[in-house]
Amino acid sequence: MCLALPCRIVELCGDEKAVIDVSGMRKEISLALVEGVGIGDYVIVHVGYALTRLDPEEAEKTLALFAELGDAALQEAANEIH
Amino acid sequence: MKYIDEFRDGELARGLSAAIRQAADPARRYHFMEFCGGHTHAISRYGVTDLLPDNVRMIHGPGCPVCVLPIGRVDMAIRLALEAGVTLCTYGDTLRVPASDGLTLFKAKARGGDVRMVYSSADAVALAQKHPEKQVVFFAIGFETTTPPTAVAIRQAQALGLKNFSVLCCHVLTPSAISNILESPEVRQYGTVPLDGFIGPAHVSTIIGSQPYEFFAEEYRKPVVIAGFEPLDVMQAILMLIQQVNSGRAVVENEFSRAVTRDGNRKAQNLVAEVFELRRQFEWRGLGVVPYSGLRIRKEYAVFDAERRFAIDYRSVPDNKACECGAILRGVKRPQDCKIFGTVCTPENPVGSCMVSSEGACAAHYTYGRYKDSAGVPA
Ligand code: SF4
Numbered sequence A: 001m002c003l004a005l006p007c008r009i010v011e012l013c014g015d016e017k018a019v020i021d022v023s024g025m026r027k028e029i030s031l032a033l034v035e036g037v038g039i040g041d042y043v044i045v046h047v048g049y050a051l052t053r054l055d056p057e058e059a060e061k062t063l064a065l066f067a068e069l070g071d072a073a074l075q076e077a078a079n080e081i082h
Numbered sequence B: 001m002k003y004i005d006e007f008r009d010g011e012l013a014r015g016l017s018a019a020i021r022q023a024a025d026p027a028r029r030y031h032f033m034e035f036c037g038g039h040t041h042a043i044s045r046y047g048v049t050d051l052l053p054d055n056v057r058m059i060h061g062p063g064c065p066v067c068v069l070p071i072g073r074v075d076m077a078i079r080l081a082l083e084a085g086v087t088l089c090t091y092g093d094t095l096r097v098p099a100s101d102g103l104t105l106f107k108a109k110a111r112g113g114d115v116r117m118v119y120s121s122a123d124a125v126a127l128a129q130k131h132p133e134k135q136v137v138f139f140a141i142g143f144e145t146t147t148p149p150t151a152v153a154i155r156q157a158q159a160l161g162l163k164n165f166s167v168l169c170c171h172v173l174t175p176s177a178i179s180n181i182l183e184s185p186e187v188r189q190y191g192t193v194p195l196d197g198f199i200g201p202a203h204v205s206t207i208i209g210s211q212p213y214e215f216f217a218e219e220y221r222k223p224v225v226i227a228g229f230e231p232l233d234v235m236q237a238i239l240m241l242i243q244q245v246n247s248g249r250a251v252v253e254n255e256f257s258r259a260v261t262r263d264g265n266r267k268a269q270n271l272v273a274e275v276f277e278l279r280r281q282f283e284w285r286g287l288g289v290v291p292y293s294g295l296r297i298r299k300e301y302a303v304f305d306a307e308r309r310f311a312i313d314y315r316s317v318p319d320n321k322a323c324e325c326g327a328i329l330r331g332v333k334r335p336q337d338c339k340i341f342g343t344v345c346t347p348e349n350p351v352g353s354c355m356v357s358s359e360g361a362c363a364a365h366y367t368y369g370r371y372k373d374s375a376g377v378p379a
Helices: A055-082 B009-023 B037-045 B069-083 B091-097 B105-110 B123-130 B148-159 B175-183 B186-190 B203-208 B210-222 B231-246 B266-275 B299-304 B324-327 B361-368 B368-375
Strands: A003-014 A015-022 A025-030 A042-046 A049-053 B028-037 B056-063 B087-090 B115-116 B136-142 B166-169 B195-199 B225-226 B253-254 B276-280 B283-284 B290-293 B296-298
Touching: A003 A025, A025 B009, A025 B148, A042 B203, A049 B203, A055 B009, A055 B166, A055 B231, B009 B210, B009 B231, B028 B037, B028 B069, B028 B175, B028 B231, B028 B276, B037 B056, B037 B231, B037 B361, B056 B175, B056 B231, B056 B324, B069 B087, B069 B166, B069 B186, B087 B091, B087 B123, B091 B105, B091 B115, B091 B296, B105 B115, B123 B136, B123 B148, B123 B166, B123 B283, B136 B148, B148 B166, B166 B299, B175 B210, B175 B290, B195 B231, B203 B266, B210 B225, B210 B253, B266 B276, B296 B299, B324 B361
Parallel strands: B028 B056, B028 B195, B087 B115, B087 B136, B136 B166, B195 B225, B225 B253
Antiparallel strands: A003 A015, A003 A042, A015 A025, A042 A049, B276 B296, B283 B290
16 A cells, blocks of 8 residues: 555656656656656655655665675675685 | 665665764664664665664564554544445555454455545546445545645535545545654553654655644654654665764765755645644553544535444454554554464455555565564564
């Protein structure tokens, strides 16, 4: 029920509506809850409404942090074994 | 899919799992509650528990909107469909929630009630527009994530001048539920759960922001880390919680910075404030009556309030005696502690609401975890 997916906007239709692409399927959603989103932006979609824009830079930073923390931990684990 | 697959990467998970093991102090035990059903689902589906050391235990919280919907509220929807003869529109998840007299909305439909599943509140408005001869009621449930779409629907119905659209408002608030878990008198009845921190909601927080949890981290000295619904997000949040506990901190941190800010979505918040106001109290399944924890429609929008239009009242109904949902939703019992778990109560034939939605603790455990238990491995 709380499931919501990041989806890319491929078309703006006016009247606070847009078309998103979900794995090749196109679907119309409402932009009534967000401001200043455009074609190519990713938004988190829940029950047919975009809840917020997804920030690609923050997403990259989070993934980089996962990799950095994980690498350091695996390195340390390897050192302990040897 | 972009922004999903990367956050489920197995290699990264292995790294984070190692980081968690190194951070967890073997001399301590850590109990964290994931508030949201979305997190419960991710933890069960991706086997996150298997990647945690034994002294880190995750407790499922009450954040599944279907699971906390009390029987009496579903009864109201059923009465509207069967007695008032309205066209009742609802999200799919509520159709199978067990209500009084062995009924569900699904069974009410079989008995001739005009019950329709909609994907979005906008579909309900469209239906009312298309069928002026019918009274269309939207059964609105959910947390702060689902409330703004309902507000938009009511405003839209007003703009269209619809006379045949109304909303049965059952929207509830996350922060009140979290405080309730920590301080309500029922804690005495169920015993207390030792909780060292919370994984805060993902999508709810896109709307309300991280700020509302600050009071609560400070007041109760519990760390809160807001996290996305993918397995790596959950693991990172666990790591951050362990680090806070180790250093004696209790603050709000945001792992889900790609979608959550401190202030949240102001536009959505303003819409909600325009259309809804606090109820003095609202009954939750599992938590009982929680003060100021639900919303109702403001009197300026009274014509769109199904509770006023059809004069149906709320009657509280106790849960099935065997059902442990109450204790499970508070984190003091686990699904496998319920005597009828997996035997009488299954996702095909749910007795309690925790078994209905895939985000419910019992359903998640049934689908992804029960074989592990039956093999004798302690969960
Ligand atoms: S297994 Fe069914 S009856 Fe038991 S607690 Fe879970 S939902 Fe309730």
